[in-house]
Amino acid sequence: MVAMRIVVLTGAGISAESGVPTFRDAGGLWEGHRVEDVATPEAFERDPDTVQRFYDLRRHAVALAVPNPAHDALARLEREVGDDLLVVTQNIDDLHERAGSERVVHMHGDLLLASCLGCGRRVPVMADLAERPPCPECGRRMLRPDVVWFGEMPYDLDVIDDALTTCDLFAAIGTSGAVYPAAGFVMTAAEAGATTIELNLAASEITPLFDEVRHGPASLVVPEWVD
Ligand code: BJW
Numbered sequence: 001m002v003a004m005r006i007v008v009l010t011g012a013g014i015s016a017e018s019g020v021p022t023f024r025d026a027g028g029l030w031e032g033h034r035v036e037d038v039a040t041p042e043a044f045e046r047d048p049d050t051v052q053r054f055y056d057l058r059r060h061a062v063a064l065a066v067p068n069p070a071h072d073a074l075a076r077l078e079r080e081v082g083d084d085l086l087v088v089t090q091n092i093d094d095l096h097e098r099a100g101s102e103r104v105v106h107m108h109g110d111l112l113l114a115s116c117l118g119c120g121r122r123v124p125v126m127a128d129l130a131e132r133p134p135c136p137e138c139g140r141r142m143l144r145p146d147v148v149w150f151g152e153m154p155y156d157l158d159v160i161d162d163a164l165t166t167c168d169l170f171a172a173i174g175t176s177g178a179v180y181p182a183a184g185f186v187m188t189a190a191e192a193g194a195t196t197i198e199l200n201l202a203a204s205e206i207t208p209l210f211d212e213v214r215h216g217p218a219s220l221v222v223p224e225w226v227d
Helices: 041-046 048-064 071-084 097-098 157-166 182-191 218-227
Strands: 006-010 085-089 104-105 111-115 122-124 143-147 169-173 195-200 212-215
Touching: 006 071, 006 157, 006 182, 041 048, 048 071, 048 111, 048 143, 071 085, 071 097, 071 212, 085 157, 111 218, 169 218, 182 195, 195 218, 212 218
Parallel strands: 006 085, 006 169, 085 104, 169 195, 195 212
Antiparallel strands: 111 122, 111 143
16 A cells, blocks of 8 residues: 555444444344433433443453454554554444554543543543442542543544544445544545545445445455555
8 A cells, every 4th residue: 555644434343243243233232222321421320320331241242352354454554554544443442452553543432441520530440330449540439431422522533633634545444424523524534635435334324425435344345455
């Protein structure tokens, strides 16, 4: 691949073949649930124990998952182009890092971190949050998953916007395009002059916005695209 600045946006589809369920597909995490019951600050206020258990279970499941060839391919791409690649992931798993990617932004948070509603700090999760462990910084038992729910501000939007408006190539991998602002990144990159490509199992809500589309499982189409 020739030298160029690349932004890769990843979604749940890239981790599907590692056994981490997506959200909106059949058999996905939210099948049979209303989004407002699991991924909003209001849901957490209403029923914190259920929400804490939901994320504790996902943390345990992700610990058993391993990166797949799509994660590996993006790590290889970073080794090739270095700082010219930024992976912006909507995923809260750590499979990109475990594959070897270092330039990763977790815009929707991180399962391995908690944020303290008492002191505001982000701290590593050392025990199930449903057990109400104390914050290692302030000692209060007010930890919540450090994830971004609907109505909350995603992380690092300034870093992401800088990367999108200066990249030559934007790729979206394994995301349905149903959630903003991530679903709008293709427009930002295209308006700044980047070429855009979607790599997804099937057509997404935003497929028509891309210059090029490749459909298939991430474990096949991502290595093909990278190598
Ligand atoms: C495969 C595959 C395989 C399967 N290989 N592919 C503009 C318009 C309308 C609404 C809004 C708007 N702007 C903001 C909003 C409100 C809201 C929103 O988007 N609502 C929608 C319902 C419309 N957004 C927000 O509230 C966001 N905050 C915000 O906007 O702040 C203010 C702001 C204003 C202006 C600028 C900037 C900010 C916050 C959104 C937070 C989302 N949080 C969640 C939960 C995180 C914690 C957790 O993980 O539990 O993030 S929701 C959930 O959806 C999660 C995901 O990251 C996110 C995206 O899902 P993803 O990754 O796309 O998964 P799926 O399941 O939807 O799709 C999987 C895809 O993979 C499918 O296409 C499959 O085909 C494919 N696939 N297997 C390749 N093997």
